Amino acid sequence: MKAGIERRFWGLGLALLPGVAAMPVQAETCVIDDAEREVCLAQPANRIVALSPGATELVFAAGAGDRVVGVVSFSDYPPEAKQRQSVGSHTRLDLETVLALEPDLLVGWVTGNPHEQLEKLLRLEVPLYLSEPRRFEEVATSLERLSTLAGTRELGQGAADEFRAGVAELRARHADARPVRVFYQVWDEPLMTVNDEHLISQAMSLCGGENVFGELPRLVPRIGEEAVLTADPEAIVAGGMGEANRDWLGDWERYEELSAVRRDNLFFVPPSLIQRPTPRLLEGTRMLCDHLETARGRD
The missing domain is CATH 3.40.50.1980 (Nitrogenase molybdenum iron protein domain)
Known part of the structure; x- marks a missing residue:
């Protein structure tokens, strides 16, 4: 790398x-x-x-x-x-x-x-x-x-x-957790996500999550809504245009066929906590882990 x-x-x-x-x-x-x-x-x-x-x-x-x-x-x-x-x-x-x-x-x-x-x-x-x-x-x-x-x-x-x-504690706590298939939205127009090389995807893995777009070649790939529908993630996680703006998640609610929507697994993490490679990444990862634990209880 x-x-x-x-x-x-x-x-x-x-x-x-x-x-x-x-x-x-x-x-x-x-x-x-x-x-x-x-x-x-x-x-x-x-x-x-x-x-x-x-x-x-x-x-x-x-x-x-x-x-x-x-x-x-x-x-x-x-x-x-x-x-x-x-x-x-x-x-x-x-x-x-x-x-x-x-x-x-x-x-x-x-x-x-x-x-x-x-x-x-x-x-x-x-x-x-x-x-x-x-x-x-x-x-x-x-x-x-x-x-x-x-x-x-x-x-x-x-x-x-x-x-x-803190990283070691999270890794140990979620080592045996059931995997949850996750789509992380990093931007809306164009629709963008991350692959497994990105720190956000590594945070997912630390929580027992599986990035549905992890194998794409680009670090921050552009995708279409149809790709998300085909992948059918169990959870959708997004940041937004601000530290408390959840609007991107609301856009997915119209797709009732998505497992994440059907199970109410639409989760927000303030972007500065998970999109900046700083010590606060640990706080954002803890929040992400809590969200995925909630998703596990909504099978």
């Missing part, structure tokens, strides 16, 4: 840029980011700009929230993040504002930030850590790596250990 991320990133020609190479050997602290690049700092980062809402959450969770000086739009957790300087959106960064903040570390999003803007930042030799956890364990290691760069290792390690313990 990481090799694929690395190929997509380095395919842009970034390996030829002067800012990509590791800093000189006298650098004191180095980690490997999610694009398999070595990121080195001569001293702990004191001015961090996070270039995605998920990156913002990870840095705060790693104990370095007081070092964050800039965030992108929709960086709404923790609440303190809303007080930081905005540097645009994750899809269009305000590079002038980013540079004016004089960051000593940027935390970017491998596949979410504009590649041409990341290239420019690398040319300017701004230290850039690329983040994109694709496994539960990678959420924990992200906390460890980011806290290493920020000099908050003890806090980051504690958060990582707590996350791992």
Whole structure:
């Protein structure tokens, strides 16, 4: 998986840029980011700009929230993040504002930030850590790596250990649960879901769920309503256009032939709890597990 991320990133020609190479050997602290690049700092980062809402959450969770000086739009957790300087959106960064903040570390999003803007930042030799956890364990290691760069290792390690313990507890609790066939809706127009490589599908598996579209080749495939009717999931789980918007689930109620509709197994999980690769993924997964346990009781 990481090799694929690395190929997509380095395919842009970034390996030829002067800012990509590791800093000189006298650098004191180095980690490997999610694009398999070595990121080195001569001293702990004191001015961090996070270039995605998920990156913002990870840095705060790693104990370095007081070092964050800039965030992108929709960086709404923790609440303190809303007080930081905005540097645009994750899809269009305000590079002038980013540079004016004089960051000593940027935390970017491998596949979410504009590649041409990341290239420019690398040319300017701004230290850039690329983040994109694709496994539960990678959420924990992200906390460890980011806290290493920020000099908050003890806090980051504690958060990582707590996350791992929560994952282990859920895995043990649902190890022998009856499988439930699940369709997770990640978007409405076009209708989109996730395959088994996605963290959301891994959360389903942790709860004893089976992703009815898990074998599709794309990470976030587009599908049609007819495909959902054919798959006939036992449960439908959706986020929505907001943290409390259940409208997408209501759209399925007209299909009374669906097992999920017939059994009233239409469940909502706030999108920020399950669609961001952060420690709050554990909270969203617990909610998902509770929903699937309810579905098991409605055979």
